Structures are given as C-alpha cells and as structure tokens.
Amino acid sequence: MNISGTSILSKRVSNGVNTKKILDDFKKQGARIETRTRVKLSGKKDFSLWYTPGVAVASTYLAKHPKEAREMSVKKNSVAVVSDGSAVLGLGNIGPYGALPVMEGKALIFKSIAGVDAWPLVLDTQDPDEIVRIVKAIAPSFGGINLEDIAAPKCFDIEKRLVAELDIPVMHDDQHGTAIVVLAGLMNAAKVVKKNMKGLKVVISGAGAAGTAVAKLLRASGIRDIILLDRAGTIYAGRPELNTHKKELAALTNPRKVKGGLAEAMEGSDVFIGVSGKGLLKTEHVASMAPRSIVFAMANPEPEILPDEAKKAGALVIATGRSDFPNQINNALVFPGIFRGALDRGVKKITEATKLRAARALAALVPKPSVTKIIPDLLDPRVMKAVARAVH
C-alpha cells in the first residue's frame, strides 16, 4: 500500500487546520454512526412479536416471497457503502482501515441528508472477482450498493458486473456522483460564460474512475470535443499501449486527435476539468485557453491550480472540491438523493438518462448562476429532494 498521500495531507492540513485536533476529535468521538431500534422491546409481547415466535411468520413469508424483503426488512431503506481502500480520497491505496473513516463519513451523510440507513463495509481484499462475489453475497440485506474509492480500471468491471447481476441499484460514486455534479456545474458555468454547452472544448486531466465517468456523461449530454489525459498525455485512438478501458475512451473522445501533454490539449480549450493531482495545471495553460474559460480543479486535498492563480491567468469561472473556496463540486450533492430516489421508487439501475436528469435538476437549483455560484450549497435542503426526484 502507498501511504505517500500523508505528506501532502499534513502540508495541506497545516494550512489552517490542526491535524492533531482533528485526530483527537475522531479518537474522542469513536463511532460516528450507530444503530437505532425502530420498535420497542420492553416487554414479553414485544419479544414474542419481533423475535420468537413472531419473527418465524416473517421468515416463512419472506422465504416464499423474497422480493417483499424490500418492504418488510432493513432492505427497505439501507445501502452498503463498500470499498476495498484501493483509491481513497487523494491518499491512494491505503487499505480497508484507511478507507473506513471515509465510508463511515458517507454513511453519516447518507443518514443526515437523505435518511438512508447506510453501513460502511470495508473489504480486506482487493481482488476484483472476490469483491464482486462478496458484494453479490451480502446484497440481500441491502436496498442499494454504493461502491466507493475503488481504483480504476478494475472499478469499471466490478461495477458493470454488479449492475448486471444484482436487482438493487449499484453505483460507484467516484464515477457517477462526480460526473453528475460536474455536469450540473458545467451547465451553469456555460451560462455564466455565455457559451453553448455542446460546442465546448473540454480537457479532462485524469483518466481514472472520475475522469472516465465525467467524459462519458459529458458526451451523453451532447458535448463532442473532449480530450482526456493520463500520465502519458492525451488519449487518442492508436496511441501505443492503451489498455482496453483506455481504448474505449480513445474511441469516444479526442475527435481532433490532439497529441502531446496538457500544453497541447489546453490550447484554445473552453473548459478544464481536473480529477488528477495537486498543482498540475500551470498559469500558462490557463492563459492559453479560449476567452471566458472555465476551470474545475477538483484534485483532493490540493487542487490542480489554486483559484486565485487560475483567475489571474484569465479563467472566468473556477470551481474546486473544497469548501473554503466558492463553487464546491462535491459528490455529497448527489449520492444521498440518488439512493433516496432509487429506494423510494424501487429503481434498480441508475441509467445515463437518470444521471442527465439529476444533473439538470441540480443545475436548475441555481437559476441565475454567477461566477461564484454555479452549484447549490451542500447544505441547501432542496438538493437531496431535487436529485431524488430525478431518479425514476
């Protein structure tokens, strides 16, 4: 496992946040979520109903009518937040225990924002076949599966197989949560810069889980000129040594077959979307963009470029993943509502159409977007419901 993220983090956190204080808070707090009983168990009657012998009636019934578990068990309102810890935040492959606080944090958000009963399940394996088998095996207890922080490219196949084989919604949030919120932000950013969405020239730095899903959803929204970059530069059809996943991306993107690095890709572009790493975007890259450019620098914990630098270099609308700058592009705007909607309506697949609707619904919550306000606030109570309504 690679724990090299640590040094980046300590630096980042030392810029204003007290690492030791945070760690103490986590230690003092212990668990951030717990279970709560929804029925009384205070007398023999309660035991007889909800445990033995009453429970045998429900068991006998569900053995015969398994689909009704959705209505009469924890399955009704629950989501497993599953990770193998192979790609956690900006920290990399830090394993199940490293991933646990993040998954617990997501469970906390699920409950706080959407009333969804989510339980963190971090896995002590990173083998894709094992992960698929495990998630399939534990699925009967849950109404949905939120995959999280699983590294690309294995995350694509894992999700695809689970979506195909399970009859509950399965979503890898790093992919689709990110893609939905990026598309929503971009819709409003395009309004601010007065450019037509479909004509945007978009550069995506990072071809992992998030970058791939963003590219696909932007394409589904009608945008055609998208260039993806990985560590080796722009992805184009015919580039040597592309894996299957990247071959697919090459076929879908980069219609002008731009070769080279960020410098080549960025020249004349309208939009930069960073899901890559700290400081990768230089001011000269931004300066080479088309007028009225849009920069989403979403690397965590440190963005590809700091907002004031991007602004100085000429960008008009700037977003990051951070709460201490305007325009926070955060998955928490999306995943609670997606699963709330799916659970409420028994939706089994989160389709491309659903994602587009969710992005539009999210964007519509900011009817008059501005340079510093392209996306609703995380705490805006309308957000979860608007996204949930898009899931049908």
Added chain:
Amino acid sequence: MNISGTSILSKRVSNGVNTKKILDDFKKQGARIETRTRVKLSGKKDFSLWYTPGVAVASTYLAKHPKEAREMSVKKNSVAVVSDGSAVLGLGNIGPYGALPVMEGKALIFKSIAGVDAWPLVLDTQDPDEIVRIVKAIAPSFGGINLEDIAAPKCFDIEKRLVAELDIPVMHDDQHGTAIVVLAGLMNAAKVVKKNMKGLKVVISGAGAAGTAVAKLLRASGIRDIILLDRAGTIYAGRPELNTHKKELAALTNPRKVKGGLAEAMEGSDVFIGVSGKGLLKTEHVASMAPRSIVFAMANPEPEILPDEAKKAGALVIATGRSDFPNQINNALVFPGIFRGALDRGVKKITEATKLRAARALAALVPKPSVTKIIPDLLDPRVMKAVARAVH
C-alpha cells in the same frame, strides 16, 4: 430449500397467535432497525471535520495504525449478525431472505439490551469456503461476528476457521449461546432436584450445532455421562457411518456405550435436553427417567414435549424455549452480554473458560431457584451486565 417448517408454524401460530396480524405488523413496520448519526452534520464546519478534508486525517492515521480502528470507528461497538439461512429457527434451510427477519431481530435485541450496534448480513451463498472468505473480508468494519442459523456440520468448521484467522471475537450463537444458557439452567435445576451436577446422567436429543456445543460445554463443566442422539439413535464410538464431527462427539460422550434410540438412552437418566424436533419425547420416556428428573424441551417452535405432559409423566423441573411457559431457555439471555463484554474489553476469543464463567454468572442471578424459576427473565436488567462481566 426446504420450507416445510411452514405448516408446523402455521399450526403453532394458530394456537393462540394470529399469523396474519403478525405479518401485517411486520409489513407495516418495515425495518426494525436503522442507523443514527452520533455527530451533527449541520454546518460546513461539521462537513470539514467528519467528511472532507478532516476525514483524511483519520484515514491517514488508520492506514498506519489499523488496530486503532477499534477506538475511532464503527468497529468500536459493532457486530455483524451473519447467516446463510441454512438452518433458521425450526424452519430449516430457508435461505437469506427467510433468515433476514431473524438476523434483524437479533440486531434489535443487541441494541435494546446491550447497546451494541449490530447489522444483519444474510448471505446469498451457502458454500462454507465462500462464507469464510466473505466474513474475513468484511471483518474490518466490525468489532465482532455473530454467526447465526448456519447448519451443522459446516458451522463447526466455519466458526473454527474464523476464530483462528480473525482478531475479533467470532461466536456461532446457536452453539455457544445455547450451551451457556442450558448450562446455567442446569446448574440451578440440579440445585432444585438436589443432585450433584457432575454425577448427572444427561441425554441430548439432537446432535446439530446446539446439541454439539451443549455436550461440549456440559463436559467442560465436569459432567461425564452424556448421551447424544441424532436421527439414527445414540452416538457411540464405533457406530457405522459417523462423519468426522460425530466421531469426535462419540469419543467425548456416551461412556457407557448405550446403543439404541431415545427409549434406551432415557432409561435412568436425570436430564433430557431437547434441541431436536416437535413431540419427539414421549411420556413413557420421561416416566423411565430417574426420580426428580429434569426436562429441557427446547425445540422451536414446538417443544419435544409440552410441559404439562412432561410434568404428568414425572419430570420435576421443566424448561422450554418459549415465553409462554416458565423457564424460558433463550439465547437472548447470553449473546448481548457476551459481545458487550468482548467489545468493552477487547476480548478476541470466547473461550471455554469464558462460557463457563458466563453460565455461572447467569445461574447466580437466581440464588434460590425453584421448579418454575431456574433462569433469570429475559427482561431482567442484571442479565446482560452479569454475562458481560464474565467475558475477560
């Protein structure tokens, strides 16, 4: 899957309980447990601490110090209630959905009685190797594993492997919860009938998960004359076609090498312990026991013999698994306290010594046992704490 338990159940439930009413209650109720947030998430500060970027501090720390997850995550207070649905209550192999209400009921009891955050995990596989792999893989999120309603003999190997390979407590409750509460009841029953524990002649009907564990724990308590019966009759060394598990039992029990069926085993015995099936024990069997006999008829939902019949036939102390008769021998007296104690003290193995201590602690809560009071009440608030104190 065998859902033949249904007819037994409907009959049983029609004796006084309204099946339709119970089913309606379950349907109306939906989930019986949910999650609850233990921290506020109402402002940006809360998000920054418990989610991003704060959570990265905890993640980085736990990646380096995984053992501290016990103190600063859901692992601190959580138990997975895991079943493959292969041996549910008296209903048999009814699969994961059939098992779900029982596991959810146990999660409810865990929280109500012991404040333990338990989540039901029913598995869509019945393969022992798969079950071991899955439980090992999900273990990082949990502080303990309660295996439940897994059929014998595979349950023995599954539990043994998990106990050996995990560093959190693993207990198959059908085995050890039952064994502990039976031993506790028997200690007090022996006082009532004024017989020495170690000299008791004990017959155990049923050599599955519960029967096996009861035999082993009674033996560990010093009792030597124990005869186990399965469908083929008494188990004795040299009986043809014994599997590995039953060969082991044969070596540990039946020192008088009694052959035959219940009639042969029961003659002159002091104690009958039924973990088998409805109506198996006949009045003539009870009549053939030694004077001042003890009958624990614990088959669910219908006991091996009804208490008034056993009494008429001469039994002095009678217990069942049911709440509508005196002396309810119920695992819920044990499992909440076992895991409470293990979680509180970081105990990693539930040893034979722990089980003996727990049984003694439970028995001691009824200092003056009588024919109708050999075991504390399920709702006695001292029970959980007394059992928990025994775990160290």
